[in-house]
Amino acid sequence: xxxxxxxxxxxxxxxxxxxxxxxxxxxxxxxxxxxxxxxxxxxxxxxxxxxxxxxxxxxxxxxxxxxxxxxxxxxxxxxxxxxxxxxxxxxxxxxxxxxxxxxxxxxxxxxxxxxxxxxxxxxxxxxxxxxxxxxxxxxxxxxxxxxxxxxxxxxxxxxxxxxxxxxxxxxxxxxxxxxxxxxxxxxx
Amino acid sequence: xxxxxxxxxxxxxxxxxxxxxxxxxxxxxxxxxxxxxxxxxxxxxxxxxxxxxxxxxxxxxxxxxxxxxxxxxxxxxxxxxxxxxxxxxxxxxxxxxxxxxxxxxxxxxxxxxxxxxxxxxxxxxxxxxxxxxxxxxxxxxxxxxxxxxxxxxxxxxxxxxxxxxxxxxxxxxxxxxxxxxxxxxxxx
DNA sequence: CCTCATTTCCTAGCGCTGCTAGCTTCTAGA
DNA sequence: TCTAGAAGCTAGCAGCGCTAGGAAATGAGG
Numbered sequence: 229x230x231x232x233x234x235x236x237x238x239x240x241x242x243x244x245x246x247x248x249x250x251x252x253x254x255x256x257x258x259x260x261x262x263x264x265x266x267x268x269x270x271x272x273x274x275x276x277x278x279x280x281x282x283x284x285x286x287x288x289x290x291x292x293x294x295x296x297x298x299x300x301x302x303x304x305x306x307x308x309x310x311x312x313x314x315x316x317x318x319x320x321x322x323x324x325x326x327x328x329x330x331x332x333x334x335x336x337x338x339x340x341x342x343x344x345x346x347x348x349x350x351x352x353x354x355x356x357x358x359x360x361x362x363x364x365x366x367x368x369x370x371x372x373x374x375x376x377x378x379x380x381x382x383x384x385x386x387x388x389x390x391x392x393x394x395x396x397x398x399x400x401x402x403x404x405x406x407x408x409x410x411x412x413x414x415x416x
Numbered sequence: 417x418x419x420x421x422x423x424x425x426x427x428x429x430x431x432x433x434x435x436x437x438x439x440x441x442x443x444x445x446x447x448x449x450x451x452x453x454x455x456x457x458x459x460x461x462x463x464x465x466x467x468x469x470x471x472x473x474x475x476x477x478x479x480x481x482x483x484x485x486x487x488x489x490x491x492x493x494x495x496x497x498x499x500x501x502x503x504x505x506x507x508x509x510x511x512x513x514x515x516x517x518x519x520x521x522x523x524x525x526x527x528x529x530x531x532x533x534x535x536x537x538x539x540x541x542x543x544x545x546x547x548x549x550x551x552x553x554x555x556x557x558x559x560x561x562x563x564x565x566x567x568x569x570x571x572x573x574x575x576x577x578x579x580x581x582x583x584x585x586x587x588x589x590x591x592x593x594x595x596x597x598x599x600x601x602x603x604x
Numbered sequence: 605c606c607t608c609a610t611t612t613c614c615t616a617g618c619g620c621t622g623c624t625a626g627c628t629t630c631t632a633g634a
Numbered sequence: 635t636c637t638a639g640a641a642g643c644t645a646g647c648a649g650c651g652c653t654a655g656g657a658a659a660t661g662a663g664g
């Protein structure tokens with residue numbers, strides 16, 4: 229049954245095509261522009277085909293988000309040390325704003341720090357945990373990591389949408405890093 | 417022309433009614449449930465009346481958001497000291513989730529730290545600034561405040577949507593407060 | 605008191621959305 | 635070659651934000 233295998237392969241390719249196209253369109257024109265009609269036209273299939281791959285639009289956004297978490301984890305793991313990892317995080321968010329929105333703002337109630345959390349999320353969390361560990365002091369490492377992640381996320385979110393001026397981002401980051409490093413060193 | 421004054425007063429009341437109704441509906445069923453049709457029905461007027469008060473749905477959300485900033489500033493100013501103010505902030509966000517969404521997630525590109533920033537935003541910012549000031553050390557106070565605000569916002573946002581378990585919120589807050597207090601004391 | 609101009613408000617409808625029922629076309633196996 | 639089933643399409647539903655155009659209520663002038 230090699231034919232059937234080919235069909236399954238083609239189906240998987242189309243599955244990925246939907247995700248990739250949705251992501252590219254979102255990054256180019258924002259998530260508001262990602263409608264099922266436009267998406268269908270871009271992949272050159274009719275609308276209902278989307279629903280044979282995903283339960284609904286939310287599921288497509290979720291698939292894009294998961295891809296984002298995978299890439300974020302890989303990106304963070306490429307760096308060593310608190311400051312480089314923090315910079316990588318913020319840079320990732322600013323380089324892929326629509327992707328970051330899919331991950332943290334739109335739907336997708338993916339849970340961190342849980343048993344059934346997808347592996348990419350755990351990996352990203354672990355990457356941050358490993359670089360903040362030297363500064364945790366006596367505090368619970370998991371929670372300390374969550375606080376640091378929150379601060380990073382808040383900085384990213386408030387800067388996007390111009391709630392905070394983009395201008396001082398570098399200085400704010402420096403303050404944050406400095407603040408994290410300022411206590412609890414068990415080494416260094 | 418007392419009649420005209422009465423009409424203006426009634427119009428102002430209806431204006432406020434729209435805002436209050438939108439807010440209540442959002443808090444009860446989420447912003448997705450706040451459609452112009454439902455809103456119109458609740459205030460017992462037809463849809464187009466909404467557009468004689470606001471440019472569009474975004475403007476209504478914006479008006480709710482501004483009300484939220486006013487209340488938040490008042491709430492923060494009711495407390496003294498870092499820890500109480502931080503607790504008040506998080507408590508406000510968790511007690512008014514839809515309102516908080518209107519303020520920080522939905523549309524409304526209101527800018528902090530700018531000349532034309534609405535007064536309520538400045539007041540809230542100032543409230544936080546005043547309590548973090550003792551811990552700023554040599555760093556720029558405005559930026560230090562922005563970083564603290566970001567951390568608070570991130571904590572709130574990640575906890576909502578269950579990205580972080582609601583359970584450890586108190587401990588995370590304690591870690592954050594501890595972290596802020598740990599450096600730069602010019603007094604104490 | 606009546607008439608007319610203006611303001612106020614509603615009905616109806618446009619183009620869009622996410623989603624789906626049901627038909628048509630294509631393909632694999634006997 | 636014929637038939638069962640899979641695959642993908644057309645067409646349509648209910649709901650969205652928003653608005654054009656007409657009806658009803660209200661004020662001023664004769």
